[in-house]
Amino acid sequence: MTIGKALTIAGSDCGGGAGIQADLKTFQERDVFGMSVITVLTAQNTLGVHGVFPQTLEAIEGQMDAIFQDMGANAVKTGMLFSEEIINLVADKLVQYEVKNVVVDPVMIAKGGAPLLQKQAMNALKTKLLPLATVITPNIPEACEILGFSSIDTLEEMKDAASALQKLGPRFVVLKGGHLEDENEAIDVLFDGESFHYFAAKRIKTIHTHGTGCTFAAAITAELAKGQDIRAAVTTAKNFIQAAIEQSLCIGKGIGPTRHSAYRNKKD
Ligand SMILES: Nc1ncnc2c1ncn2[C@@H]1O[C@H](COP(=O)(O)OP(=O)(O)OP(=O)(O)O)[C@@H](O)[C@H]1O
Numbered sequence: 175m176t177i178g179k180a181l182t183i184a185g186s187d188c189g190g191g192a193g194i195q196a197d198l199k200t201f202q203e204r205d206v207f208g209m210s211v212i213t214v215l216t217a218q219n220t221l222g223v224h225g226v227f228p229q230t231l232e233a234i235e236g237q238m239d240a241i242f243q244d245m246g247a248n249a250v251k252t253g254m255l256f257s258e259e260i261i262n263l264v265a266d267k268l269v270q271y272e273v274k275n276v277v278v279d280p281v282m283i284a285k286g287g288a289p290l291l292q293k294q295a296m297n298a299l300k301t302k303l304l305p306l307a308t309v310i311t312p313n314i315p316e317a318c319e320i321l322g323f324s325s326i327d328t329l330e331e332m333k334d335a336a337s338a339l340q341k342l343g344p345r346f347v348v349l350k351g352g353h354l355e356d357e358n359e360a361i362d363v364l365f366d367g368e369s370f371h372y373f374a375a376k377r378i379k380t381i382h383t384h385g386t387g388c389t390f391a392a393a394i395t396a397e398l399a400k401g402q403d404i405r406a407a408v409t410t411a412k413n414f415i416q417a418a419i420e421q422s423l424c425i426g427k428g429i430g431p432t433r434h435s436a437y438r439n440k441k442d
């Protein structure tokens with residue numbers, strides 16, 4: 175029996191809604207074999223991030239070598255990388271192992287406002303990691319940070335930003351519109367270097383959106399690991415996150431997680 179293999183290189187969210195935990199739950203739901211490289215431990219719950227504990231470079235390198243010298247992966251997702259040193263190491267290893275299908279979720283700030291990427295790491299993210307990406311999945315504040323834009327307020331501005339991001343080197347850009355002020359729709363824009371594709375869904379009124387970005391990018395990764403093309407992968411990921419937010423969970427006292435099992439048994 176063969177199965178698609180997907181690897182997440184990200185931070186651990188002990189609260190289970192984001193990071194490594196969200197990614198592995200999503201991989202499982204999408205029927206790919208999930209593996210993980212933990213870059214940082216966070217002490218985190220629905221109220222916020224209470225501690226950040228980066229792993230040593232030796233520990234991160236050891237995990238990557240263990241996976242790539244044996245099982246390998248059909249697709250890799252990066253999430254919280256936190257520091258310049260970790261970004262440089264991960265980028266070097268992706269090159270060393272000639273990894274195909276790299277999904278870079280440029281995680282910067284948690285929903286509660288905690289920084290998940292050090293300011294000094296921005297240049298390494300832009301110059302070392304983005305050019306290795308098959309697809310990047312920034313939200314609007316992340317796109318603004320990367321590009322030095324003061325704001326992105328309209329669909330036209332999202333298109334301009336997606337096109338500017340693609341010039342930094344990723345093959346595809348998916349700019350997420352979750353943060354756009356639109357009462358009716360949450361619209362994401364895919365730019366392939368030539369044309370734009372739109373993925374719109376009804377905006378759900380809920381505060382429980384902890385880990386939506388991780389879950390969405392993990393679903394894209396799972397589909398790429400199965401050999402789907404980018405448009406099919408984003409279509410499935412959008413349906414997956416929509417179902418997960420529709421049934422999001424009021425667990426904890428703050429911003430609750432989504433329900434990763436909500437899309438189970440639904441047709442693509
Ligand atoms: N209220 C909502 N209703 C429907 N879809 C949403 C809603 N909020 C976000 N989305 C969708 O969820 C996906 C993730 O987008 P979002 O912008 O929330 O990511 P994010 O800010 O990176 O998340 P996080 O950093 O908390 O993990 C996108 O497809 C976006 O359109």
Ligand SMILES: Cc1ncc(CO)c(N)n1
Nearest residue numbers: 185186187192193254284
């Ligand atoms: C570990 C981790 N990665 C990513 C996010 C972004 O949602 C988070 N809150 N925690």
